[in-house]
Amino acid sequence: MTLAERLTRKVTLEIGPRSTIRVLFTHAALIDLEEMTGLSAVSGEFDFWAPPARLIRDAILVLAQHQGLDVQPAEIARAVGFTGLGRACERLREGWIASMARKEAAPRSSKPQKKAEPLTWPELWAEQRANLGMSDQEWLAITPRLAQELSKANLEKTRRRELLLSRIGATIANFSMHPPKEPLRDDAHMVHPWERDKEQLDEPESILRSLLPFVNEESKGAIREVVESGN
Amino acid sequence: MKWSNLEIRNNAYALAFDFNALCDAETFVGRNLLAAFSVLGTDRLTAGDLRGLLYAAIRIDAGMPKEPDKLLEFCGGLMLPDTIGDIVMALGEAYALAVSDEEAERYRAKMRAAEEEADPAPIRQVTLPELIPELSPSDEFDPPVA
Numbered sequence: 001m002t003l004a005e006r007l008t009r010k011v012t013l014e015i016g017p018r019s020t021i022r023v024l025f026t027h028a029a030l031i032d033l034e035e036m037t038g039l040s041a042v043s044g045e046f047d048f049w050a051p052p053a054r055l056i057r058d059a060i061l062v063l064a065q066h067q068g069l070d071v072q073p074a075e076i077a078r079a080v081g082f083t084g085l086g087r088a089c090e091r092l093r094e095g096w097i098a099s100m101a102r103k104e105a106a107p108r109s110s111k112p113q114k115k116a117e118p119l120t121w122p123e124l125w126a127e128q129r130a131n132l133g134m135s136d137q138e139w140l141a142i143t144p145r146l147a148q149e150l151s152k153a154n155l156e157k158t159r160r161r162e163l164l165l166s167r168i169g170a171t172i173a174n175f176s177m178h179p180p181k182e183p184l185r186d187d188a189h190m191v192h193p194w195e196r197d198k199e200q201l202d203e204p205e206s207i208l209r210s211l212l213p214f215v216n217e218e219s220k221g222a223i224r225e226v227v228e229s230g231n
Numbered sequence: 232m233k234w235s236n237l238e239i240r241n242n243a244y245a246l247a248f249d250f251n252a253l254c255d256a257e258t259f260v261g262r263n264l265l266a267a268f269s270v271l272g273t274d275r276l277t278a279g280d281l282r283g284l285l286y287a288a289i290r291i292d293a294g295m296p297k298e299p300d301k302l303l304e305f306c307g308g309l310m311l312p313d314t315i316g317d318i319v320m321a322l323g324e325a326y327a328l329a330v331s332d333e334e335a336e337r338y339r340a341k342m343r344a345a346e347e348e349a350d351p352a353p354i355r356q357v358t359l360p361e362l363i364p365e366l367s368p369s370d371e372f373d374p375p376v377a
Contacts, residue, residue: 052263053253077250082329083267085250 004142011095013060013088015071021064023095027147028140031121033062042118049095056085059092101148128188155192162190181213233328234290237321239314246288246325256287258298268326272319272345282307285318288325 004026011023025033030041036058039045046055060076080088119127125146126138132150140145166189174183187193208223216225234245257264260283267280285306289295296302310318323342327335 048267050263050269052257053250053265056258056265056326057250057254073254074251077254079248082248082250083331083334086330128314 002141004146007146008143009094011091011098013063013095014089015060015076019069019079021060021062021067021097022071023063024143025063025096026066026141026143027125029062029066030144031140032066033059034121036062037181040118042121042124046096048089048096051089051092053085055091056080056088059089063095063126099143099145101144159190159192159194162192163180163187166190170231202220235321235325235328237317239309239317244321245290245292246285246321247290248288248325248329253287254338256283259287260303271323271326272342276319278310281315281318281322282310284322285309288322 004024005022007025012020012154013023014020033039033046034041037046037055039055047061048055057073057077057080060080061071061073064071064076091122103171125136125139128134128147128151130153132147134142134150142150164184167186169189170186173180208227212220212223232247232249234247237244237246253264260279262280262283264280264287264288267284270276271282271284282303286303288308289302291297291302296305309332320342323338327338327342330338
């Protein structure tokens with residue numbers, strides 16, 4: 001049993017009376033499914049909520065082949081049958097949800113969020129290979145959900161390292177011969193601040209307050225007025 | 232396989248659905264035909280979807296073209312304003328015969344409801360004065376007032 005099989009919710013699909021397959025979409029399975037259907041998984045073109053019959057057949061075929069079954073498309077369709085289409089679709093949908101990355105809540109910010117372009121498979125592979133230190137085989141064998149969890153853990157590790165360095169930088173600046181009038185926060189030099197801190201920094205009031213040490217008395221008065229009035 | 236019958240212009244056709252045939256038809260016509268089942272019998276069904284479903288379901292009998300593109304054209308030729316209703320009902324019946332009994336019963340009820348909803352009201356006989364109320368035979372030929 002692979003790591004992905006162990007760590008992902010078990011969803012199975014019976015194909016005919018004798019064979020049962022595990023519905024698990026690893027990176028390898030997704031890339032093969034893309035090649036077979038001509039649709040893009042990373043752009044969200046696999047719609048298991050209103051799938052065409054061919055996507056159902058091809059997905060079952062790829063999953064069966066990845067589990068070592070030697071089957072042809074026509075055999076899959078015969079084994080599932082027209083009556084089994086609804087059930088197959090339901091199981092594929094459950095397996096898809098269990099395997100794919102969770103949608104993360106967008107950070108609350110005063111700035112309008114630009115919609116990110118979907119990454120391509122080479123970009124995803126390069127990013128995860130470089131940052132997560134996985135071998136090619138390991139990457140192919142895991143699901144997007146597991147890769148997402150690894151990325152989250154890696155980000156947290158990076159943030160803790162950044163916080164340590166940022167504390168040193170802030171301490172040096174705050175206790176230097178010319179310290180800033182408003183002491184720097186210990187996370188002021190973090191490249192990847194935690195979302196709650198980033199939110200505060202994005203607020204217009206926070207941005208205006210951060211300007212206070214660098215402006216003359218007249219401007220300070222104007223800034224305080226604006227911050228207090230909330231406009 | 233259970234077949235549903237369709238009669239158009241005194242010609243009989245047999246229709247049935249099969250997973251493999253549906254996949255091949257989707258590849259050829261480039262449409263999501265499985266999704267088209269959910270709108271069969273409603274005004275959201277497009278002519279392309281209907282032709283695709285007919286192409287996927289029709290049995291190739293003697294005298295019918297075997298080449299996919301010609302068969303698709305043949306299916307399109309069967310779709311006329313007065314035959315579309317029969318085609319939709321025959322496709323619905325073919326679907327009901329291909330799925331489980333409970334699903335078939337649900338589907339037949341849905342088709343009946345759609346049919347009742349789509350049934351046009353009888354055309355009422357109207358007379359000329361009713362159509363143009365301001366014009367009546369008595370004043371039609373009155374000379375214009377000087």
